Amino acid sequence: MVVDFFRGVYAIVAQVPPGKVITYGQIASFIGQPRAARQVGWAMWDAPPELNLPCHRVVNQAGAMSPPHIFGGEGRQRAMLEAEGVVFKANGCIDMARHKLKGLPDTKLHSIEQ
């Protein structure tokens, strides 16, 4: 089986270090479905708060963040990212070249794969 898509998303996001951000596409790629970036967002919606997933560290490729109604406020996500040490550009987008995660800190994804 392709493993629970959502399960993989949770595992990836949970391993994202503070002060760093990851794109939906990268998450999907780690799972094995580089085209299922949209479903990553769906998984986030279905993501239980018990996991304490740092959804604010998950952004799109352009460095733009999710709609405000997700975090219950306009500019809410930006505040959390700034608190983590993330640098924002004047336009309001994240400095991807500086914070875009290249690889996961732990390769424990071996369990969720396959």
Added chain:
DNA sequence: CATTTGACTTTGA
């Protein structure tokens, strides 16, 4: 079972 929807990506300019 067919259609719509969406926390997106990629390519090109």
Added chain:
DNA sequence: TTCAAAGCCAAAT
């Protein structure tokens, strides 16, 4: 990095 258009995948209706 930003704007525009087309494409993809899974869940909801």
